[in-house]
Amino acid sequence: MNEVRERRDAPAPAPARDSWLTDLFGYPVYRLSGAPDGAEAGRPWHAGLEQTGRLFAYARVPTGDVRRVHRLCDQGFRVVDVSLKFRRAPTTMPGAPITVREATAADFADVVRIAGSAFRFSRFHLDPRVPPALADRIKAEWMGSYGRGTRGVGCLVAVQDGTLLGFLGIVENRSEGVVRIIDLVAVDAFAQGRGVGRALVNHFITKSCGVASVVEVGTQAANTPSVRLYEQCGFQLAGSEYVLHAHLQNGTPA
Secondary structure, three states: OHHHHHHHHOOOOOOEEOHHHHHHHOOOEEEEOOOOOHHHOOOOOOOOOOOOOEEEEEEEEEOOOHHHHHHHHHOOOEEEEEEEEEEEOOOOOOOOOOEEEEOOHHHHHHHHHHHOOOOOOOHHHHOOOOOHHHHHHHHHHHHHHHHOOOOOOEEEEEEEOOEEEEEEEEEEEOOOOOEEEEEEEEEOHHHOOOOHHHHHHHHHHHHOOOOOOEEEEEEEOOOHHHHHHHHHOOOEEEEEEEEEEEEEEOOEEO
């Protein structure tokens, strides 16, 4: 009992600056890994940070920890998304008439273009206080980092008749064995509904055989088509989180 009380009364971790998003937003962005709790409940989470101009912060909280979500909402955060995590073991999956291969340097102009126009359900697109153009730019820059070799362990592209139809970025988590993760996947608007997403996901699962013990993907609860796709590809729900955003202007919620 004393051990639990000590954990609850310990100071919440300080917000960590997100340099990549700060560059894109043009003002400070922070990631809050804890939430106001215990002895910290009466202290603003942003105490000690910038108190003039604009500031943006985000946090992720397991869906079972509603008490923590309430404390964040009391201090200006708002739920913008429920993130769902799916897992499965890699196995050989059925092929498709659509060619899926590793991306080349020449592919990334199309990859970035698709990334900057194909998303509707990301946490940034769902947040009414994030301009749609900025939400699109975040996704475009995200995949641009693959082209520059600064993110991910690989990128798959789906191609038909010489036209790039979609992409799938891959990252790895090696904290406990090798877990391969679908980092970002998208299909060009004109090619949606033709099985391109499934071809990319199935190829990713097959490609992970002998490399990873588990494959993962995350999506938004609001993104019903993606949830349905991952379940049809054999993924099972493994966890969920609330995603919360806070927008401040001169130290007060905007």
